[in-house]
Amino acid sequence: xNITSENNNVIIKNIEDFDLAQTLECGQCFRFHKLxxxxxxxxxSGRAVRITHYDNKLVIYNTTVDDVTNFWIQYFDLDRDxxxxxxxxxxxxxxxxxxxxxxxxxxxxxxxxxxxxxSFIISQNKQIPHIKKIVEQLCETYGDYITxxxxxxxxxxPSNEKLAAITEDGWRELKVGFRAPYLYExxxxxxxxxxxxxxxxxxxxxxDAHDAxxxxxxxxxxxxxxxxxxxxxxLGYRSAFPIDVWIKRIMEYMYFDGKDTSKxxxxxxxxxxxxxxxxxxxxxxxxxGRELQLGK
DNA sequence: TCCCAGGTAGATC
DNA sequence: GATCTACATGGG
Numbered sequence: 001x002n003i004t005s006e007n008n009n010v011i012i013k014n015i016e017d018f019d020l021a022q023t024l025e026c027g028q029c030f031r032f033h034k035l036x037x038x039x040x041x042x043x044x045s046g047r048a049v050r051i052t053h054y055d056n057k058l059v060i061y062n063t064t065v066d067d068v069t070n071f072w073i074q075y076f077d078l079d080r081d082x083x084x085x086x087x088x089x090x091x092x093x094x095x096x097x098x099x100x101x102x103x104x105x106x107x108x109x110x111x112x113x114x115x116x117x118x119s120f121i122i123s124q125n126k127q128i129p130h131i132k133k134i135v136e137q138l139c140e141t142y143g144d145y146i147t148x149x150x151x152x153x154x155x156x157x158p159s160n161e162k163l164a165a166i167t168e169d170g171w172r173e174l175k176v177g178f179r180a181p182y183l184y185e186x187x188x189x190x191x192x193x194x195x196x197x198x199x200x201x202x203x204x205x206x207x208d209a210h211d212a213x214x215x216x217x218x219x220x221x222x223x224x225x226x227x228x229x230x231x232x233x234x235l236g237y238r239s240a241f242p243i244d245v246w247i248k249r250i251m252e253y254m255y256f257d258g259k260d261t262s263k264x265x266x267x268x269x270x271x272x273x274x275x276x277x278x279x280x281x282x283x284x285x286x287x288x289g290r291e292l293q294l295g296k
Numbered sequence: 297t298c299c300c301a302g303g304t305a306g307a308t309c
Numbered sequence: 310g311a312t313c314t315a316c317a318t319g320g321g
Binding site for chain 2: 226
């Protein structure tokens with residue numbers, strides 16, 4: 001990896017195992033706007049920047065080398081060796097070959113805790129484009145204006161204080177339906193500091209995954225699936241294996257002879273099969289299987 | 297009109 | 310314990 005700067009744009013060359021579109025569009029992130037095949041505006045942590053990825057060159061526009069090394073590298077998880085992860089998974093299970101080959105540019109992003117918690121509570125029983133629309137509406141209504149790119153205005157994800165000030169009816173106006181009381185409760189806990197990303201650390205060490213799951217599922221409206229997504233996409237629990245309708249179908253198709261199988265059985269199987277790398281396996285499978293409509 | 301969506305809580309067996 | 314159902318909203 002090689003980082004240089006040119007006219008306020010930062011260029012990263014020679015990144016292995018990375019594709020911008022695959023990473024943004026695999027369902028882990030809701031805050032991006034597509035301008036071209038490998039050309040996006042990405043909104044994260046109060047920033048909104050245009051990013052392109054052509055000819056193995058990642059270009060982040062209107063930024064500084066400092067902000068790239070201090071934020072964007074970590075955000076896209078670019079300092080991790082995905083070659084080793086793929087080798088580990090393929091050694092364990094050759095059936096992952098198709099997914100890993102086809103989706104070899106996926107990286108698991110490190111997104112903000114509050115944003116992931118709120119976004120994935122919204123996500124339940126909804127389709128991805130609709131989730132994206134509601135999150136955008138939330139940011140436009142309660143976030144801060146950041147900048148305008150190509151005529152489009154971009155807004156930050158609302159702060160804890162702003163979230164906590166949204167009433168249950170305020171949530172309903174965002175068309176979240178029956179999730180309104182869940183979002184209200186979660187926002188109160190975020191606003192009061194009762195739950196924050198710090199809740200998952202003990203002496204600077206991530207607490208046990210089981211304990212993290214307990215903390216998250218103590219929030220009404222957060223079950224195992226949403227908790228897994230928050231753990232995987234925001235907190236760094238790379239063993240987390242979120243089981244939604246898609247991954248359930250895909251796993252049944254690939255490992256259970258197409259037979260209806262309970263989520264508990266699938267979770268145990270994934271734990272044994274992929275171990276500490278469950279989250280990576282899940283993203284490769286989810287992205288590949290969903291594109292191919294596996295099991296549908 | 298009916299069915300489904302990156303599910304979960306509460307009821308029921 | 311494991312399974313069944315209601316829950317808002319939008320899209321196919």
